[in-house]
Each structure stands twice: as C-alpha cells, then as structure tokens.
Amino acid sequence: MSADADAAVDAVGEAQDGGPGPVVVGIDGVEESRAALTWAATEAARRGTWLHVVHAAPQPVYGDVWTGGYAPLVLEELEAVARRTVEAAAEVARQTSPVRVRTHVSHESPRKALLTAAAGAQLVVTGARRRGRGHSGLLGGFVLGSTSLFIASRTPCPAVVVREEPAAGARGVVVGWDGSAQAEAALRWAADRATATDGDLLVLTVWRAPADRATGFDPGAFEDARRAAGEDVDRRVQDVLDRLRREHPGLRVQGRGVEDTDPGDVLLAAAEDAELLVVGARGHGAFVSALLGSTSHDVLHRATCPVVVVPDAGRAAEHRGGDRSGARA
Structure with missing residues (x-):
C-alpha cells in the first residue's frame, strides 16, 4: 500500500x-x-x-496500447x-x-x-472549471462540473462548491428555509456556522400565491387567499427566528418571507455580499436535479459566493451508523 x-x-x-x-x-x-x-x-x-x-x-488503458515497452x-x-x-x-x-x-x-x-x-x-x-478564454457567459468565466454536482447530491456530509474566492468584505450567512426536513438540516448548519464565526444569519422563505379552484376567477377570493398565505408564512418565519434565538443566544438573525415564483433568484440576490449561501439537498431521486432539488441545483450553477449543500439527517445518519443528530457545522 x-x-x-x-x-x-x-x-x-x-x-x-x-x-x-x-x-x-x-x-x-x-x-x-x-x-x-x-x-x-x-x-x-x-x-x-x-x-x-x-x-x-x-x-x-486503451486496449493493448499499454502492453508495449x-x-x-x-x-x-x-x-x-x-x-x-x-x-x-x-x-x-x-x-x-x-x-x-x-x-x-x-x-x-x-x-x-x-x-x-x-x-x-x-x-x-x-470547485468549478474555468471556461475557455474569451467566454465570460453568465457564470463569470466558470462552469460547474458534473463531479461537483454529483458530490453535492450524494455526499453524507455537507458539500461546499467554491467557484471563486469570496469578495473582500463578504460577511454573513444566507439560508433558504421552507419547513422541509432538508431545509431544517440546512437551517441548523447555517445557524451553527453563523454562531461559530460571529456572523449574521438571514433566513429566507420564498412562497407563491395559491392558485386553486377555490378562488376560481374571483379576484377578491384570490386576494384573501394570498393575504392569508403571506400571513401564515410570516408566522412560520417568526417561529423559526424565535427558536433560533433560544437555541443560539446572541445570534444575530433576521428572516423574511418573499413572494416570488423563482426561489433561486431571491436567494442569489440576498447572497450577493454573503460569505456563504446554504441550501438543503433531497435524499432520494434518480437524477442529480431531483437529488438536490431544483432550487439547490439552480443556485449551485449561478452563485458566485460559496454554496453549502447540507444533506438531511437521514442521509447523514446512514453513513454514521445510525447517529441522527444532524449535520455538523
């Protein structure tokens, strides 16, 4: 050996x-x-x-090529x-x-x-591969490779994709949260990280107005449903902030719900000056985009700051022999 x-x-x-x-x-x-x-x-x-x-x-190894002297x-x-x-x-x-x-x-x-x-x-x-000379594209000259995507979707520990070194003065952690098990794992990791580095934490929940048969074509009914959905999101975010402040005394944390149809756009805009953007990963699926979730997949391709993809506790525990204590920061 x-x-x-x-x-x-x-x-x-x-x-x-x-x-x-x-x-x-x-x-x-x-x-x-x-x-x-x-x-x-x-x-x-x-x-x-x-x-x-x-x-x-x-x-x-190419056939018999390597059998020569x-x-x-x-x-x-x-x-x-x-x-x-x-x-x-x-x-x-x-x-x-x-x-x-x-x-x-x-x-x-x-x-x-x-x-x-x-x-x-x-x-x-x-990391990410640099594109050919003269090709700036939308990724600032870098393109995410399949290995980085695969590792982010499969590894039992948090995976970090660093496209370029963080900008001078970058500070704070942004995390996407939607109440799912995957988002909870990401939230815990982000809160631990912000606490350990004395950084600010921003919790973002992106939601969209409900559109179902109950509202039909009634503008008033739609507005009532939209208002109720927004109030529910605000309550849930406030509950999360209260919990984080109890669990992490002294943590500087803020949060808000944002109504938008593209969670990736919202997270990327909020993380422009951040030290880290943290997202959750789905634990099962046939394709990388399914394993990661569409939002995580999107921000990995487009973020300029480092992105942390945190596996849910179930996937991490499978590789730790049954310990379901959650991901480490």
Missing part, C-alpha cells in the same frame, strides 16, 4: 475512532482549484482540524505529475493557513475518490 493510500485509511480511521474528521478538498490542478483549495484550508484551520487534499488521476515509463510519469500536483496544492494550503495537510492521489474516478474520502469528513469542498 502506498503512503497516500495509508493516509487515506488513517483519515477514515481517525474519524471513526472519535477524532475530528478532516475538511476534504478535491482538486484538478492547483490553479484550476485554487479558490476551493484556499477556502478549504482556511476552513480547516478555523475548525482546528486537518485538510485532506484528494486528486483523482485514473490510469489510462514504454507503458511503465508513461505510467510512472503520470504518477509523478499527479504527485507533484498534490504536493504543490499542499504548499498552497500551508501558505494560506496554518493547517495540517494530508494528500492522496487516487486512481479511481473523481466521484468515487471524493465519496470515499467523505467518510468521516466534516466537509467536502469542490
């Missing part, structure tokens, strides 16, 4: 033995992943834990390149924050490598 493989086994063992789990960051290259890498290093230092840098470099040399060079990549990444992390770093070169797919590393981890951090 290689030194990297030993480190990966030790990482899982340490977490399972009760030690603090690491912050895991998946990288492609150092420059491509710099934002995610530096964010993860800073977060690991803040938590007082170590950083686990994972780089997936599957060995290529040059195959070992080529594979050795690929391995050397991968190791230089993680060593350079580790150096960037140490220059960013005083953090312990372990590295691992995996020969599995990026998805499998990161899911394996996520066992016992506190967070899994991924």
